[in-house]
Amino acid sequence: MTHDASALQAVAALSDELRRRMYEFIRQAPAPVTRDEAALSVGISRKLAAFHLDKLVDVGLLAAGYAQPGGVRRVGRAPKVYRPAELDVQISIPQREHGLLADILLDAVRLQEPAETGPQAALRVAADRGRAAGEAERDRLRPGRLGTERALTCTGEMLERHGFEPVRLTPTRVRLNNCPFHPLAAKDPALVCGINHAFLSAFCEGLGATTVTATLAPRPGECCVELSERS
Structure with a gap:
């Protein structure tokens, strides 16, 4: 399972209020917590607490073991205890490039x-x-004469770096799954999408991708620009 998939499962597990409250209780506890202590912290039965605690273990948020409370040895099996696991919950979200947009707008005001x-x-x-x-x-790659497919490949590397999430629909057509200027684009699509289109069109020009054209083709949740072979 990928890191993002594990993180998504962890976040989904915490969408349940009882689990979230028990998880917060255990994170703040100075020592590993028993099922009885966790149940008492949220006012539910030990059996129900065990179900939720083991779910948190399954998704990697808690680690479980067996130990006597307070470290005091007693007769019989030690109870199961829970402590926070060292899971770094980070989820990749669509990249935003508001800094680039802000720089363009600032220069527009100045110039x-x-x-x-x-x-x-x-x-x-x-x-x-x-x-x-x-x-x-172009100076970095020194690609020589660019046909459409090679030009789209070179352009795609830049698009990946800036968070556009390019998808090659065909050898000569690229769709951009992410708008790095969202949600600002939703506030003024004519301006922001126009800036985006102007930037990408001129990028292709500067790259020497003379057979590639950037066209406005807005779709919900995606970038407004599509790159394809010039007809």
Whole structure:
């Protein structure tokens, strides 16, 4: 099982209020906790507490063992006790690039020309940024003459780094599963999607991907731009 899948299971287990309260109690306890102590902390039966505790063990949030409370040796089998496990619960969420968008908008304000509107300045700056990024990528990769498939592969590496989550639908068509400017794009799609489109179009230009075009093709939950072979 992948790390993300394990983390998702852990988070799902904590969606139950009783489990979450017992887990918090055990995390704060100075010593491993018995089933009786955990049950008492949330006001349920020992049997029900055991069910929830073992579920938390199964998903990796708790570790279980056997020990006498307080370390005092007694006759008979030691009770089962629980302590927090060293699980680092981190879930990969869609990457956001609000810093890039903020830089573009800041430069648009600083560099706006007298005859430009604010949105026009933002689109111009986005294109300048994209073109410069494409030229830098071309200098780094030195790919030579680029056909469509190779150009989309080179573009995909940049898209991955910036969190666009590119998916190759066909050898000559790439869909972007994630909008790194969301949720700001939802507030002003015309501006933010326009900036995104200008950036990606100019990136392809700077890269020398003359056979690739970036088109606006918005879909819910995805990036508004699609890359494909120029017709």
